Amino acid sequence: MSQTAPYVLVLYYSNHGTTKAIAHGIAKGVVSAGMQARVRTVPNVVIETAVRKSTCSEQDLPDVGDAYCTMDDLKDCSGLALGSPTHFGNMAAPLKHFLDNTVTLWLGGNLQNKPACVFTTSGSTHGGQETTLLTMMLPLMHHGMMMIGLPYSEPALKRTVRGGSPYGASHVSGVMHDQPIEEDELELAVAQGHRLAISAEALAQANWTR
Numbered sequence: 001m002s003q004t005a006p007y008v009l010v011l012y013y014s015n016h017g018t019t020k021a022i023a024h025g026i027a028k029g030v031v032s033a034g035m036q037a038r039v040r041t042v043p044n045v046v047i048e049t050a051v052r053k054s055t056c057s058e059q060d061l062p063d064v065g066d067a068y069c070t071m072d073d074l075k076d077c078s079g080l081a082l083g084s085p086t087h088f089g090n091m092a093a094p095l096k097h098f099l100d101n102t103v104t105l106w107l108g109g110n111l112q113n114k115p116a117c118v119f120t121t122s123g124s125t126h127g128g129q130e131t132t133l134l135t136m137m138l139p140l141m142h143h144g145m146m147m148i149g150l151p152y153s154e155p156a157l158k159r160t161v162r163g164g165s166p167y168g169a170s171h172v173s174g175v176m177h178d179q180p181i182e183e184d185e186l187e188l189a190v191a192q193g194h195r196l197a198i199s200a201e202a203l204a205q206a207n208w209t210r
């Protein structure tokens with residue numbers, strides 16, 4: 001058992017920085033609920049193909065920004081916010097690659113009964129945010145995590161004309177990644193982090209024995 005204070009892990013992949021910005025909004029919401037937030041990322045992966053003969057991945061440590069997530073970061077979290085850019089209507093490969101290496105945690109039931117939420121960003125409004133959010137939930141449910149969405153009692157969910165859905169926070173970044181994060185989008189990210197932290201604290205007290 002870890003001796004560190006309880007924390008919510010905000011784990012994301014981001015190529016152009018927009019998903020990272022939403023991740024930090026969620027972390028702000030976690031902290032506003034009185035819990036620590038640990039923000040982590042994953043390295044890019046380069047796949048060897050007939051057109052690109054290379055197997056190198058990024059260095060072990062990022063030069064700047066959030067540290068790469070370790071298995072212990074994931075194993076010891078009290079709750080998880082998982083974020084990815086929408087890539088062809090699905091989560092990006094580097095994040096899926098990381099998740100596909102969590103079999104040991106799955107076997108150990110380490111994430112069971114912990115709350116989780118998902119968030120994404122996409123270039124276009126109807127470019128697959130909802131399919132990305134919904135499919136990102138699947139591996140987390142295999143891990144026995146409890147999915148937390150965003151209720152319509154959040155005023156920004158009724159107001160937003162761009163990102164944000166009951167399935168999770170989101171942002172529409174534009175095809176040139178030039179759209180700033182809107183107030184409603186950020187408000188929903190913060191609300192999601194807050195809700196996740198409250199859930200993490202409550203679920204940690206629950207007695208799961210039958």
Ligand SMILES: Cc1cc2nc3c(=O)[nH]c(=O)nc-3n(C[C@H](O)[C@H](O)[C@H](O)COP(=O)(O)O)c2cc1C
Nearest residue numbers: 014015016017018019085087088089122123124127
């Ligand atoms: C390989 C790839 C696939 C993408 N697929 C989609 C897509 O299906 N729908 C969409 O709206 N945007 C798509 N995009 C755009 C990204 O989702 C968008 O730029 C996102 O905000 C980038 O997030 P980031 O700044 O965190 O990297 C794609 C981008 C890449 C590189």
